[in-house]
Amino acid sequence: MPAKPHLPDADADVPPHVIRQVLQLLASRGHSVDRLCKGLGFTPENLRDAGFRVSYRQTSMLVRRAMQRWGDPAMGIATGARQTVVCFGLPGLGMLTCPTLGEALLYLIKYQRAAGTLVINELAVIDERSFMIEAATRFHDPELEPFFIEEIFVSGVAVARAMVGSHVRPSRLELRYPRPAYASAYSEYFRCPVVFNAPLNRLICDMSWYHCPLPTHDSFMQESLQAQIDQLLSIGTPRNDLVESIMNVLRASVDEMPGLAQTGAALNMSERTLRRRLAELDTSYQRLVDQVRYECALDLLRRSAMPLVDIAMATGFTDARNFRRAFKRWSGILPNQIRQGVPAPRLLMPERAD
Incomplete structure (x- = not known):
């Protein structure tokens, strides 16, 4: 009998940070988190365990259930807006040790899997005036791509605003998928031009934000604290x-x-x-x-x-x-x-x- 092919979307390899935020969002409207988790292989109590991990398959199933109950297609924006640097766990703590916002974003991307992201993020300098963050879903899932891209870009901007000020504003947002009915929510949150049906999912920002200093930076603690975090975040086989x-x-x-x-x-x-x-x-x-x-x-x-x-x-x-x-x-x-x-x-x- 031939061996069954390995299914990467079943690897329980990410912390359930997205699931936690989705459940809190639904709970705020009176929905039962126990019912949302039923049959998915975990309970709300499991989500309190620091070592607990979930797969893309489990997360996507829960997100689909939640979207049906939420009734608002902009659930990805609502989920991302709830995020704080604490929601990223240890990578979030590491971000606070960095000297600038750009270096903090690079640190988060270095440990993006440990931060619970279910998309692949990259940061690149475009030229002396701007840089970009590019995001791509780990698995082909057109139905849920808007949710996961919204969640990661909105949460990134939410955390940046919390770290350096509410005036943080990208220069342009480019999204691969068609313009949704709730497109005005993008402009309202990001406060910048939004382009749909673009070749890539990209958040383009002015370079001044990259060099913006973080008030939480401590040059004496940065190296030692990041070394401790590096050790704690060593990744085993999922x-x-x-x-x-x-x-x-x-x-x-x-x-x-x-x-x-x-x-x-x-x-x-x-x-x-x-x-x-x-x-x-x-x-x-x-x-x-x-x-x-x-x-x-x-x-x-x-x-x-x-x-x-x-x-x-x-x-x-x-x-x-x-x-x-x-x-x-x-x-x-x-x-x-x-x-x-x-x-x-x-x-x-x-x-x-x-």
């Missing part, structure tokens, strides 16, 4: 969104792991389909169960003084002996060695049948 969804279900019940059928039901998927999908991803349900137990055990060993018997119970084992044996199989070392400062290896246990 998980598939199905794998991430399963692990979210498992993390909620580490001490009493649900079976394959129960987890499938939580994801609106049959046991047979779930088993097949995991096989296509070259993993197994047991592998994910053990991964979650291992992660939980490491966290408790590092952050608490709990006796091993209590950690065993908290991770689904009946006694400390079985826990030690499992931990040695997962890691090649014993639990007490973690508390002695031995670095924790990746999960070593080979695949087993479910």
Whole structure:
């Protein structure tokens, strides 16, 4: 049987910053965020986890639902306008250390994936008088392209205005897609000429904005703080969104792991389909169960003084002996060695049948 092709839009590789803003926007009009998230593989509570990641597929499905309920096609503008530098997470903090607005934008683009963007952004100097930010969607999705382009350009201008003043105004906005019915909203927000059906999505700005100094810059802290952020933002291999969804279900019940059928039901998927999908991803349900137990055990060993018997119970084992044996199989070392400062290896246990 030929291997199923890899689907990049299913890689859970970006923080859910856009999803958070969309849900807050809908909640402000009384819509249920739990209903909006249902069946997508995550809950509103997952969005509070700093390490939680989503895929383009999950985000696009939620955005489509939200647009149906919002009833206003300019939802991308409304979402972007809510953004602050804090919404970008650690990259936003790094922006504040930069000496100028242009360097802050370059820093954000360097870490755009970690900032939660679902488009590809580039900054280039056009000539001595102007520079541009170009944005392109990561996946071909004409229906949602306006939303994602609006969100990134509006949020960029919103953050720039918050950093250096509300008088920030681009010189021109060029957009690839046709003029929408709500085109006046663009002119109202950006306060500049807007061109539709352009070859590229570009925000063109006067060079004076690039060189505009940031009041938050600290020359003594910039290098050290950015070095710490660089280390924290080191990117690992992204998980598939199905794998991430399963692990979210498992993390909620580490001490009493649900079976394959129960987890499938939580994801609106049959046991047979779930088993097949995991096989296509070259993993197994047991592998994910053990991964979650291992992660939980490491966290408790590092952050608490709990006796091993209590950690065993908290991770689904009946006694400390079985826990030690499992931990040695997962890691090649014993639990007490973690508390002695031995670095924790990746999960070593080979695949087993479910």
